[in-house]
Amino acid sequence: MSRTLTYREALREGLDEELARDPNVVIMGEEVAQYNGAYKVTEGLWKKWGDKRIVDTPISEAGFIGMGIGASMLGVRPVMELMFWSFHSVAFDQLVNNAACVRYMSGGLINCPIVMRGPANGGTNVGATHSHIPEGLFAAFPGLKVCAPATPADAKGLIKAAIRDNDPVYFMENTRLYGMTGEVPDPTDGDFVIPLGVADLKREGKDVSIIGHGRSIIHALEAAETLKEKHGIDADVLDLRSIRPLDVEAILKSVMKTNRVVLVDESKGFGGVSAMVSHLIQDKAFDYLDAPIKRVTTMDAPAIYSQHIEDEQLPNPRRIVEKVLTLG
Amino acid sequence: MPSTAPEPYFRSAIMSSATADTPRLDFAGSPINKALSADQKIELFRNMVRIRRFEQTALKYYNGGKIGGFLHLYIGQESVAVGTLSLCGEHDHNITAYRCHGHALMSGMEMNPLMAELFGKATGCSKGKGGSMHFFAPDKNYWGGHGIVAGQTPLGLGLGYGLKYLGKEGCALCYLGDGAVNQGAFHESLNIAALFEIPVVYIIENNGYSMGTSQKRSSAYRGCLAQRAEAYDMDWDVIDGSDLYEVRAKAHIAMERARKEFKPSILEITTYRYYGHSVADANAKKYRSPEEIENYKTHFDPIRLWRKRLVEEGVATDEQLDAIDKEALADAVASVKFAEESPAPTIESIMDDVYWETDNGTPASKLGQHFFTD
Incomplete structure (x- = not known):
């Protein structure tokens, strides 16, 4: 229950x-x-x-x-x-x-x-x-x-x-x-414990891997529904959950299945989790990629205050959908 | 807390007003000192000369290129670690900054693993991963050895907190230099120590200089640095570090207050270092005069004074003490041999000791990638 x-x-x-x-x-x-x-x-x-x-x-x-x-x-x-x-x-x-x-x-x-x-x-x-x-x-x-x-x-x-x-x-x-x-x-x-180092496939698809963690996953799931309904694109949504240790196997498994990757990261573009994941994918699954690895990160400025546009600086479902569509 | 802080003899010496003949209070009669047997008094001598001989030997090999990095020598300050740590019982813990060799030895660490650590060898106390500033022996209640000025002061607080939480009647001794008193982490620690009633004793080892900047040029204070405790409604005292009896007598009071009443204190122990901030301190002889150094060595050297005391008390003869000194030097020389003959760490060992879980091969360590060397 x-x-x-x-x-x-x-x-x-x-x-x-x-x-x-x-x-x-x-x-x-x-x-x-x-x-x-x-x-x-x-x-x-x-x-x-x-x-x-x-x-x-x-x-x-x-x-x-x-x-x-x-x-x-x-x-x-x-x-x-x-x-x-x-x-x-x-x-x-x-x-x-x-x-x-x-x-x-x-x-x-x-x-x-x-x-x-x-x-x-x-x-x-x-x-x-x-x-x-x-x-x-x-x-x-x-x-x-x-x-x-x-x-x-x-x-x-x-x-x-x-x-x-x-x-x-x-x-x-x-x-x-x-x-x-x-x-x-x-x-x-029973005792409900989720070990560190184990990612979770939150949505199963075949066309593109959307990989992230934290709130990005909630956005990714919403984006995946839009992609399915409006564009017929079926996305894998992989939730890293644990950043270090990192479930590299789960990342590679998804990438090898879909051959396309969009990484979503609420951090900025320079360095960070998505940069590391991107490196790991190109290093270990280069031959499986049909397109360059793309990222949706927070726009690269200090966080803005304005409530009118703050959510646009961060990754959001619209930005994720747009990025997936650029993969062609 | 004292209404009038006694003028510390050492600082007077720095100001060139006190001499060897300046009258001193005698702390030999305090209960904790009266309780010392002749053997225990001799042991205190042994502990001090072991630190000095170890470091003199290390200096020789540092200058010879066998030891890398920094080497912050404790020579001149031995009475502080020896006097205070001689009071420690089963549940008393200690932690210090990077001038840590004296505390390590006095906590009971052997010379061999310490020298091997300086030589960067696998047999070093930290397997060659810590170096001079990072000696540790948790089994001896000694928690380092920390490189960042005042970075250890919240950790010392945590040791005291842990003792209280776990229901142990003990205290944490947290040492820092006079240069550390202006770091925010220290003041945050003082506030929490007093607020939470943590059994911690902060011991400022005041050697007069934060690297090349004298106390007068680095700290704003009224009477002394320990007096800052007033701001936190905390007890404090000033101690002449050249007198082992005084160090023990006053530290004992603070430690008992911590153990029994959960009241923290600051002790400022005036002392002096004969060498530079570290051996790499190129200006060690420029920011203080040779006369100042000689004056301290001649009149306030803690080992010399303790030796005099032991002979005067009839506890030991100079010949006996010379033999102990010789033995300490022999141990130090032997530790060099041990260090030199020990193997360097393997390249594979670089990846050990990062995570407890991976070191122990636990189920948790099998999940996910922990390391990201390409």
Whole structure:
């Protein structure tokens, strides 16, 4: 059996189950406890679990993120909420030097079982500083793992896997998805965990592979319906879900079937997840390509504020359809 | 907290007002020092000379081109790590910055893996992956060895948080230099330490210089750097680092406060480094006078003073202490032999120790591609 939950509720259910499973799991961040979460992901958890397990921190990302990393070295399993992933910049040293490198620099003596989670998206009329989309950035640091779920079920299954992982996992959510609903398996049917490193074919087609992660997948699915109805093009829509580790096999399988690829990425065009995926495809499946690999990325400027055109800067179903049609 | 901070002797020395004859408070009678047996006092001497001999030996081989990168020597500061870490029990942990050899040795690490690490060998404590700035021994409650100034200060906070969360009666000692006190991460850590009542003791090892910039030219302060604790309603103290008894007596108070009351503190321990910021510090003799360095070495060297004390107390003779010194040097020389004879890491080993899951071959590590070397 499954129920319909919002993405936010599914995440919360995953967090709640992990809090119950392991007494060393602790949730920390700005407004996560008494305020019930800036985006209400942690709503009710403080009331249920109390001060020790759900901890409000001051607005002090370098301090509390670093504190979580230090605690994780001792065996605590902190789940740190960044109110926006955009705030990574003030904790960058902690995120990329301490969490990512301490295992390596210690010759494998230390590991950091920590999760950093929060929304990482544009499209909320808040301007450039609050609209960074850094999954590609962090996936570029060996030692880190990154995932970005698109649906409520994936959000729940992946957050549980992230918390159980013994390496640092940077978990990128999306405020535009928090209210989105979807089917999520009932807890009474067993422990629902989706491992990192496994992509999910969200729609099966034969003519073109649309590959992305996070909210791009929701757009891709909508675009795929338009392509089918208006243009007779049947698209595979592959949701990477996990950026690092990356399910390269699933990417190649889809490409080898359709021979055409459009990558959708809410990051900018220079570098990033889609650039990496594009490289992997040309490297490993060059002979299967009937057309150049195309991308739909966020238009290459800092995120604009204006609500009138913001969604045009980001990938959207219209831009995806147009890009697929250029493949001929 | 003290209403009047005692004028630190060392800083007075820098200002050329104190001399070797300047009267000092005697901390030998504090309970934690009175409890020391003769053997324990001799052990403290041994620990200090082991650090010095290890580093003097490392310096020789650094200059000889056998050791790469940076080499931030602790020589002159030995009493800080030895005095404070001599107070640690089962649940006390420590973490420091890049001038980390002393803390590593005092935490119980052997010379061989440390020297091998400096030589970049597979037998190094970090398998040649960390180098001079990145020694670690979690099994000895020693968490590094961190290269970014003040980057370790939130981690130290996390160690204290973890101890409290896990219900251990212990404290985290987090060392930093006087140059680190102006980093935001340190102040964020202080705020959270006081706010959350974390059992952490921040120990500013004030050697007077943040690289080539003196304390006066890098920090704005009223009485001393530790006094910044006032802003966070936190206890603090200033310690003369040349006196092992004083280091132990005052650190003990702060550590007990952390362990028993979950109250953090800042201790500022005045000390001095004889060499440059690192050995690569080309201007080491330009931003301070040779007289200043000589004055410290002559009058405030912690090992020399401790030796004098032990002889005066009748705890040991100079001959006994010389033998210990000789033994330390022999160990250091032997560690070079070990390092030189050890193999370099294999190229394949570059890809180990990135992820716990892949290192351990877990089911999670079999899913998806973790590495992207073309």
